[in-house]
Amino acid sequence: MIRVLVVDDSALMRDLLSAILSSDPEIEVVGTANDPYQARTMIKELNPDVVTLDVEMPRMDGLSFLEKIMRLRPMPVVMVSTLTQKHADITVQALEMGAVDVVGKPTIDMKRGMEERRGELLQKVRAAARARVTARSGGGGTGAGAGAGAPRRTVATGPGYRSTDKVVAIGASTGGVEALREVVTALPPDSPPVVITQHMPGGFTRSFAERLNGISAVAVAEATDGARLLPGHCFIAPGDHHLEVTRSGGAYLCRLHDGPPVSGHRPSVDVLFSSVAQAAGVNGVGVILTGMGKDGALGLKAMREAGARTLGQDEDTSLVYGMPKAAFLAGGVERQVPLSRVADAIVETCRTAG
Numbered sequence: 001m002i003r004v005l006v007v008d009d010s011a012l013m014r015d016l017l018s019a020i021l022s023s024d025p026e027i028e029v030v031g032t033a034n035d036p037y038q039a040r041t042m043i044k045e046l047n048p049d050v051v052t053l054d055v056e057m058p059r060m061d062g063l064s065f066l067e068k069i070m071r072l073r074p075m076p077v078v079m080v081s082t083l084t085q086k087h088a089d090i091t092v093q094a095l096e097m098g099a100v101d102v103v104g105k106p107t108i109d110m111k112r113g114m115e116e117r118r119g120e121l122l123q124k125v126r127a128a129a130r131a132r133v134t135a136r137s138g139g140g141g142t143g144a145g146a147g148a149g150a151p152r153r154t155v156a157t158g159p160g161y162r163s164t165d166k167v168v169a170i171g172a173s174t175g176g177v178e179a180l181r182e183v184v185t186a187l188p189p190d191s192p193p194v195v196i197t198q199h200m201p202g203g204f205t206r207s208f209a210e211r212l213n214g215i216s217a218v219a220v221a222e223a224t225d226g227a228r229l230l231p232g233h234c235f236i237a238p239g240d241h242h243l244e245v246t247r248s249g250g251a252y253l254c255r256l257h258d259g260p261p262v263s264g265h266r267p268s269v270d271v272l273f274s275s276v277a278q279a280a281g282v283n284g285v286g287v288i289l290t291g292m293g294k295d296g297a298l299g300l301k302a303m304r305e306a307g308a309r310t311l312g313q314d315e316d317t318s319l320v321y322g323m324p325k326a327a328f329l330a331g332g333v334e335r336q337v338p339l340s341r342v343a344d345a346i347v348e349t350c351r352t353a354g
Contacts, residue, residue, distance in 0.1 A: 273299025
């Protein structure tokens with residue numbers, strides 16, 4: 001049984017979240033709190049497995065409370081955030097600070113909007129309960145001061161690979177914001193072009209891309225349809241569109257579409273990987289990072305069968321060893337590496353491949 005504490009200043013939202021979560025026989029809502037101070041007491045008394053946390057609350061904001069949780073009593077936290085630009089920025093900060101995932105909160109017709117998100121909420125809480133959350137110090141560099149206001153990272157130029165021939169595709173889900181931050185900020189400025197699918201609600205990916213862009217040696221942006229893949233550039237799939245890579249003459253291009261979910265997701269990692277397998281073949285490099293479920297397993301296998309080199313994050317450093325494990329068992333992963341080695345492994349693979 002997964003024990004959940006719901007923290008939200010809205011009585012209606014507390015009731016809606018509690019009703020949806022309690023409908024799952026594997027989940028028990030052990031309490032609800034209307035502000036972080038009440039939540040702090042209930043965490044000590046009830047010892048929940050997962051906390052759902054509102055971003056904006058009275059007396060102490062969600063980010064400040066999350067920082068205290070992660071530093072003093074680390075546990076899986078799922079953020080519940082309104083889909084506005086302001087809240088998107090705050091939520092991305094929360095994910096960088098260690099929150100496991102985010103569920104978008106509707107701005108109108110709360111009851112119907114949350115009912116439409118029922119499956120997403122239950123899936124993310126179940127995944128959070130299996131996440132391996134560790135304590136972090138206050139100076140870890142992933143707090144509210146990190147990101148857009150942080151200095152751009154200086155990374156040495158790569159080792160002379162033919163970067164215009166290569167395309168790096170990365171897929172991630174639960175825990176992926178932190179993992180991608182570590183990988184992308186370690187890539188050199190002349191890195192081969194990178195395309196990323198991270199499971200994230202629409203409205204959040206632009207903020208994520210902007211924050212990464214401010215601290216990375218490569219240029220990071222939310223993908224747009226027809227954008228050309230160039231060395232030193234990284235494109236992130238918008239939260240509500242599939243991202244594919246196509247080839248036009250000697251150029252690789254981004255293609256976006258809002259087709260139905262694939263492997264349960266839009267954007268889907270399988271869609272991205274399968275397109276890179278077809279467009280780039282032996283010039284592709286596929287990387288699958290932490291995440292719940294199996295999205296990306298078949299696509300990464302297709303990349304490997306097309307001659308691409310493939311990497312998977314190892315179990316010890318994955319917040320949720322779901323997607324990397326599924327890809328490994330499917331035969332899609334050529335080599336498993338710890339998160340701290342993923343960026344170097346990408347550079348080395350691009351230098352030696354082809």
